[in-house]
Amino acid sequence: MLFRSDLYAVLATGPDEAVVATRAGLYRVGGDCSAAIVEGTEGIFFPALARFGQGYLALGIGEKTDGMWLCDTTCTETSLMESGRFPKSAVTDGDTAWVTVVYEEGLAAELWKSEGGLDWSLVYTWPDGDTDPRLFEADGDHLVLFRRTRADADIPELLVSDDGGGTWDSTLSVGYFTDATPGWLKVGDRRFLGTVAGARTWRSDDGADTWTEVRSEEHTSALQSPCNLVCR
Numbered sequence: 001m002l003f004r005s006d007l008y009a010v011l012a013t014g015p016d017e018a019v020v021a022t023r024a025g026l027y028r029v030g031g032d033c034s035a036a037i038v039e040g041t042e043g044i045f046f047p048a049l050a051r052f053g054q055g056y057l058a059l060g061i062g063e064k065t066d067g068m069w070l071c072d073t074t075c076t077e078t079s080l081m082e083s084g085r086f087p088k089s090a091v092t093d094g095d096t097a098w099v100t101v102v103y104e105e106g107l108a109a110e111l112w113k114s115e116g117g118l119d120w121s122l123v124y125t126w127p128d129g130d131t132d133p134r135l136f137e138a139d140g141d142h143l144v145l146f147r148r149t150r151a152d153a154d155i156p157e158l159l160v161s162d163d164g165g166g167t168w169d170s171t172l173s174v175g176y177f178t179d180a181t182p183g184w185l186k187v188g189d190r191r192f193l194g195t196v197a198g199a200r201t202w203r204s205d206d207g208a209d210t211w212t213e214v215r216s217e218e219h220t221s222a223l224q225s226p227c228n229l230v231c232r
Helices: 217-222
Strands: 007-014 017-022 025-030 035-037 045-052 055-061 066-071 075-081 085-093 096-103 109-115 120-126 131-139 142-149 157-161 169-173 183-187 190-194 201-204 212-214
Touching: 017 045, 045 085, 055 085, 055 096, 066 085, 075 109, 075 120, 096 131, 109 131, 131 183
Parallel strands: 007 045, 085 131
Antiparallel strands: 007 017, 017 025, 025 035, 045 055, 055 066, 066 075, 085 096, 096 109, 109 120, 131 142, 142 157, 157 169, 183 190, 190 201, 201 212
């Protein structure tokens, strides 16, 4: 089976198995590249996946409703389901998960939290039309998020929260509002942030609180990711 431009995320679920998120649903792919649709996901656009416990979270945009699915062998709709509320990113730490969403009408953005993946509670709200927030990581109550504004007068920011998303501090301003979301890589206690525009790379040794720009080809190449997956 061949996946091209409609592939958005891949998540390994076993030694010879992965889940692939596409515009037309979730597919379970075997080591021989055989693929089967995950029950209940037909026709739904899944832009992102996040590992969660023994299963995973699937961010979905459907014809009738949008939101978060909790999946293992099948997928179950969670309480975070509403038409016009598009999920943008998700991170997990143990039994806790966070997700950012943006509303189609007004473009308000929100951060939600869940213990267990099924029931979600609102943690933080950004004003209408203000931002496109994407989570990078969670470590206990320490969250890292990239906030891209929708105005060319504002510079996108890397934000850090130490109280589970209740308050945020800006630690790095980088790029333009038209730039793609930066690449993010955590290696031990170090974090690397890399942008496509200008091929700039930064390193943090203190949990993303402070940053130093680096010019290492090794760091830059480590942040690159494939755009397509082809099984032959």
